Amino acid sequence: MISVEQAQELILKEVKSTAAERCDLLSARNRVLAETVYARSDFPAFDNSAMDGYAVRSTDGDLDHLEIIEVIAAGQRPSRTLERGQAARIMTGAMLPSGADAVLIQEEAQPTENTLRFDRFPAAGANVRRRGSFHQSGSPLLTPGSVLAPGEIALLAAAQRSFVLVHRPPVVAILSTGDELVGIDGDLSGVRIVDSNQYGLAAQVQQAGAVPRLLGIAPDDPTIIRERLIAALDADFILLSGGASVGQFDYTPKVLEELGAQVVLYKINMKPGKPLLFARCGGRLVWGLPGNPVSSLFCFWQFVYPAIRKSLGYPPQRWLLPTVQAKLTSPVRSRGDRRAYLRGQLSYQQQTWHFSPYRTDNSGDLVSLTGINAFAWLEAGATAAAEGEQLPVLVVGEVLTG
Numbered sequence: 001m002i003s004v005e006q007a008q009e010l011i012l013k014e015v016k017s018t019a020a021e022r023c024d025l026l027s028a029r030n031r032v033l034a035e036t037v038y039a040r041s042d043f044p045a046f047d048n049s050a051m052d053g054y055a056v057r058s059t060d061g062d063l064d065h066l067e068i069i070e071v072i073a074a075g076q077r078p079s080r081t082l083e084r085g086q087a088a089r090i091m092t093g094a095m096l097p098s099g100a101d102a103v104l105i106q107e108e109a110q111p112t113e114n115t116l117r118f119d120r121f122p123a124a125g126a127n128v129r130r131r132g133s134f135h136q137s138g139s140p141l142l143t144p145g146s147v148l149a150p151g152e153i154a155l156l157a158a159a160q161r162s163f164v165l166v167h168r169p170p171v172v173a174i175l176s177t178g179d180e181l182v183g184i185d186g187d188l189s190g191v192r193i194v195d196s197n198q199y200g201l202a203a204q205v206q207q208a209g210a211v212p213r214l215l216g217i218a219p220d221d222p223t224i225i226r227e228r229l230i231a232a233l234d235a236d237f238i239l240l241s242g243g244a245s246v247g248q249f250d251y252t253p254k255v256l257e258e259l260g261a262q263v264v265l266y267k268i269n270m271k272p273g274k275p276l277l278f279a280r281c282g283g284r285l286v287w288g289l290p291g292n293p294v295s296s297l298f299c300f301w302q303f304v305y306p307a308i309r310k311s312l313g314y315p316p317q318r319w320l321l322p323t324v325q326a327k328l329t330s331p332v333r334s335r336g337d338r339r340a341y342l343r344g345q346l347s348y349q350q351q352t353w354h355f356s357p358y359r360t361d362n363s364g365d366l367v368s369l370t371g372i373n374a375f376a377w378l379e380a381g382a383t384a385a386a387e388g389e390q391l392p393v394l395v396v397g398e399v400l401t402g
Contacts, residue, residue, distance in 0.1 A: 001269040004302060004339065010265050011278055011303055012319065014285055015310045018168040018236065025156055030209060031166035032313035033146040039139055040159055042132035047096040051127045054109055054116055055088040055100035061121030068114045072097065087116045096128060103127035145315045167313035170236035172205045172304075174198050175215040175228050177242040177252065178291060183217065196366060197241040197289075197296045204300045208308040210237075222251040222258075229255060233282045236311065239304065242291030252288040256281060269380065270339045272361075273299040293366040298341065298375065301396050326353035326376065326393045328385055334361075336383040346374035346393055347400035355393050373397030 002010075020034035049055065060066060066087040072078050074093040082088060082099030089111075090096070090103060102122040110117040135141060141159055146152060148166070156164060181195040182188065195217050202212035213235055218228045225240075232238045240252050256263065261281035268276050272295035277288030287304055289296045306319040326346055334340035344357040355376045358368050376391040378384075385391055 001267045001274070001338070002265060004268060004270055007265055007268050007276070007278070007303060008306060008320065011285075011307055012310055014264060014278075014280060015307045017313045018170055018311050020165040021168045022163050023166045025153060025162050025164065028148045028156075028164055028166055029150070029153060031148050031169075033142055033148060033152075033164060034144055034167050034313060035165040036140050036144060037142045037156065037159060037161060037164065039135045039137050039141050042137050043135040043158070044129050044131055044133065046131050048129050049090045049092055049094050049096060049103045049127060050129050051103055051105045052092050053090060053103045053105040053127065054111075055082065055090045055097055056102055056104050056122065057082055057084065057086075057099060058102045058122060058124040058126070060084060060087075064117065066116040066118075068111065068116050070097075101125065101128065145313055147314065147318070167311070170210045170308060170311045171213055171234075172210045172237045172239060172308070173213045173215055173232035173235035174201050174205070174239045174241065175218055175225075175232060177218045177220065177225055177240060179220045181217045181242075195241075196293055197291070200293065200297050200369075201239055201241065201289075201300060204297065204305070205239075205308070208305050209312050210308045220251060222255050225251055226255045226258065229259065229281070229286075233284050235284065237304070237307065238281070238284055238286045239300075240286065240288045241296050242289075253277060256286065256288070261286065270341060271334075271337075272341065273302070274338070276303060278303070294343070294369060297369065301394070322395045324353050324393050324395060325390050326355035326374075328376070328387050328389050328391060329354055329356045331384065331387050332357050332376070332378065332391075333384045334378045334382065336378075336381050338380045339377055341375040341377045341394070343368055343372045343375050345371060345400060346395060347402075349402065353393070355391065373399060 023031060063085055066085055069086050069088055070080055071089040072094045074091050078095055078097035082097050088097050101124045104118060104122050105127060108118060108120055141155060142152060176195045176198045180193055182192045184194060198214055202214060205212040215228055215232055218225045256279050259281055261279040263279045266277045267274055273290055275290050276299050279286045289299050301321060309319045332342050342357050342361055344355050347354050360368055374396060375394045
């Protein structure tokens, strides 16, 4: 068995970024830029006021008062040039009139009708945003790999880019296998169980920024599994849930071998999720995930999520989920035979990370995933950690504060 880190490295080596596609700006949030965007004009496009106040000449500080000659609103071009002894009422963002080189903020001004008095006078450049001081025309604003958060979207709008080139979201086909499975509205009489993995994995795929394609359930029949797998080969990634272990009815490895797939790795030195399989098949990447719900979803966070992020064009430092060191709020135990991940809740209180472990580590306990946002881990050979001890924690959800 190989380590988690070795498996991640092997998988990520096989992943390439998707092609670029044109996307309208309002649909581009959280997409990754696939082009360099250049400034079409200077930012700001003209000298303007950073504050509400009065445009003045910094050399007029020796005078005891100034004449107010006009009011300049944002979006309005000044009509007059300031001469010695003159000032103009100006609003934030309004163009600075010719002759002015500073703004006296209104809190320090003493206006009366058309006369302006003051106690302190601004130096040259005070409260003024100079043309091109933020960015100059023709220089790059954003480069490939930039993640388009709200700030980047606003910047692109200011640059008059209504469309941008971003990486296409990969299509991820999801197929569940097992005679025991039924659909969400299926008959649960006898010993059947609902195929929850397909829905959980689809939600994870969407959360990671990809497009899920649900292929339903294949029975434990290698012929049908083969047919479904061939039909899925037009997707970018394929997730097979169940059938990757060593049971009598686990056919995934056999079917992949028959299709000429090259197995890159099989079995990880961790719990949950030991029987993970990853292969190349027909130019596509295939993950054979465990059938147990917790194992399946956890393997996604560890090994599929980073691949989706890389394919979307994210920079390397944003492929993997983050980790922190956190204090245990109660003791934990493990068999010590391999790295053990323990689900729980991570919170940040009084400038310290705290991890509260869940009551069980049973990989079939789907209920235990509700409210979970992190997994602490004990390395192989470690069988326990005490309350208050620090452990590394993988963050998979929104962190609690307070």
